[in-house]
Amino acid sequence: MSTPFTRHPAEGADVPRLAGEHWIETLNDGSHVLIRPIRPEDRALESEFIERLSAESKRFRFLGEMRDVSPALLDQWVNVDYRTDMAFVALVHDNGVLREVGVSRYSASGDNQHCECAVTVADDWRHRGLGVLLMRHLIDVARRNGFHQMFSMDAACNEAMRDLASYLGFDRKRDPRDAAQVIHTLEL
Structure with missing residues (x-):
């Protein structure tokens, strides 16, 4: 499936028209989030999101x-x-203020056939299915952009990531260079 392209205003390069796409998703508990590609104007939201993460969430991410x-x-x-x-962000209105509650992202490896991914969900928004939704959007775009494999490197003790990766069909193996880490891979 080909993706329509448009000119990126800052760089003059052709990029997919993802910047304007967005989805309202219903989570497992009935709450709603807006998921859309991240934008440069999301800088403050992204910074606040990282600041609010627990020490454990930061360590795992x-x-x-x-x-x-x-x-x-x-x-x-x-x-x-x-x-x-x-990168995709999940946004909600929290007492009248727009708040980022999740992000998924990938970055191409050197060969542009593989991409490394990550997903992070705010501690108070976990166990609602948000990580699955964010990753499904990310996986879809990675496929459309021609990647053959997606991978993530995670702490071996990160049970939430283990469960999410398994649910999404990722394979898991120990990192041969670091016994405290695992590598999850998904053939696209």
Whole structure:
């Protein structure tokens, strides 16, 4: 399936028209979220989202301790090209304020046939099916963009990621270079 392309205003490059797409999804508990591709103007939402994560969630997401996100890293996260780098955010209104409650992302490896993925859900939004929805959108776009395999490197003790990856059909194996990590792979 081919994706229509448009000119990226900042770079003059052709990118999929994903920037304007969005979906209202109903979660397992009946709550609703808006899922859409991340945009540069989401910088503050992304920063607040990371700040609100528990220490354990940060450790699982970044495979180590992450206290502060550098401005350069934050810029990299919100400035995606929608092809080799992609991210979807899940947004809700929380007491009249727009809040990010989840994000899934991939980044192409060196050969542009494989992409590394990650998903993070706010601690108070877990166990509602949000991670599954975010990953399904990400997997679909990775397939449309011609990737052959998606993978993630995760802490071996991260049971939530183990369960999510298994549910989505990812294979799991120990990282041969680090016994504390596993590699989940999905053939696209």
